[in-house]
Amino acid sequence: MSQDSRAGRIAMGFLSKIWHLVAGLLIIGLLIIIGFIGTNIYVLAQNTDNLWLTNDLANKQADIILVLGAGLDENGKPSPMLAERLDTAAELYRNKAGKTILLSGDTDQNYYDETKAMHAYLKEAGIPEDVMDIDPDGTNTYNSVTRTKNKFNAEKVIIVSQQYHLYRALNIADTIGLKAYGVPADQHPWEGRELYEGREFWARIKDVLQSHSENWPLLIKDGLNAAIDWSGKHINRLF
Numbered sequence: 001m002s003q004d005s006r007a008g009r010i011a012m013g014f015l016s017k018i019w020h021l022v023a024g025l026l027i028i029g030l031l032i033i034i035g036f037i038g039t040n041i042y043v044l045a046q047n048t049d050n051l052w053l054t055n056d057l058a059n060k061q062a063d064i065i066l067v068l069g070a071g072l073d074e075n076g077k078p079s080p081m082l083a084e085r086l087d088t089a090a091e092l093y094r095n096k097a098g099k100t101i102l103l104s105g106d107t108d109q110n111y112y113d114e115t116k117a118m119h120a121y122l123k124e125a126g127i128p129e130d131v132m133d134i135d136p137d138g139t140n141t142y143n144s145v146t147r148t149k150n151k152f153n154a155e156k157v158i159i160v161s162q163q164y165h166l167y168r169a170l171n172i173a174d175t176i177g178l179k180a181y182g183v184p185a186d187q188h189p190w191e192g193r194e195l196y197e198g199r200e201f202w203a204r205i206k207d208v209l210q211s212h213s214e215n216w217p218l219l220i221k222d223g224l225n226a227a228i229d230w231s232g233k234h235i236n237r238l239f
Contacts, residue, residue, distance in 0.1 A: 036205055043204045047170040051163065051182045054088060057097040062181070063154040064133075065089050065098035068144050068161045068169065069105030069114040078114075078121050080188070081162060086118060088185040089160045090125050098158050100131050102148060104138030141165070142207050145172040145180075155179060162186050164197045168204050175211040 067089045070082035078086060089101050101122065105114025115134040123129060133152065138144035148154045156179045159169045163184035173180035 036201075039205050039208050040201055043167050043171045043208065046174065047167050047182060050170055050180075051166060051184055054091045054095055054097065054183060057092060057158060057181060057183065058095040060097045060158070060181070062098040062156045062158045063100070064148060064152060064157045065092050065101045066144065066148050066154075066157050066159045067101060067103050067118065068141060068159070068165070069103075069118070069138060070161075072112065072114060072117050076117055078117055081185075082114075082118065083121065084162070084185040084187045085160045086121050086125070087187065088183055090122060090127055092158060092160070092183060093127060093131065100133055101127065102133045102135055102152060102154075104135040104144035104147070106139045107136040141169050141203070142172055142210055145169055145178065146176055149173075149176055149178045157181075158183055160185055162196075164193075164200055168200065168207055171204070172207055172211050 067085050070085060071079045072082070073079050077083075092098055093101055103115045103118040103122075105118060107113045107115060113136075115136050115138075119129075119132055119134060122132060135144065135147055135151065137147065145159070148157055157173065158181045159166060159173065160183050161169060163182075163186050166182035166184060170180055170182045
């Protein structure tokens with residue numbers, strides 16, 4: 001066998017291995033993409049029939065009406081999205097849909113207190129102070145929903161947010177065994193909707209992983225929780 005023939009066979013063998021490696025990586029990447037898309041379809045489909053109007057839940061008397069934080073404006077007032085959520089929660093309370101209103105938001109930053117602004121907004125709207133509770137550790141959707149059950153002992157809750165966000169919050173509630181109803185607070189078009197919905201694609205994946213982490217091997221679970229804790233200051237406020 002000539003040296004040229006042997007070199008050619010070696011080159012062909014090397015190229016074949018490279019091709020198989022690339023093909024394997026492409027297949028893995030495709031499976032990951034399918035998994036990401038499938039996770040979002042699962043979350044959306046699970047609670048499509050669990051979205052309600054405020055009048056639908058009149059006299060429901062849920063333990064808690066949970067309002068998820070959505071940021072403040074430059075004046076320290078609730079953002080337009082958050083104001084919609086608070087207005088919806090106020091209407092639900094007046095319709096006797098829930099016994100108390102839980103204001104869940106972020107108070108970690110200097111001079112930034114979502115829950116204080118939310119409380120002041122509802123007080124001005126005529127909601128009695130003694131029916132409002134505050135959760136200052138609701139730094140993200142997962143914390144807010146799980147703490148509603150574990151910290152505030154709710155068994156039946158009404159979650160108020162924009163529709164795109166409710167699917168994820170309801171999925172978390174279902175996973176942890178908390179009976180929940182979703183009420184969309186979409187009253188007006190708002191700026192940046194596409195950006196928020198794009199972020200929600202990845203947030204659904206994150207929270208499905210976190211919600212189901214109890215079923216994972218301990219090492220994987222600890223690694224996931226460590227990554228989430230590390231990213232808390234950098235990523236969670238986006239979601």
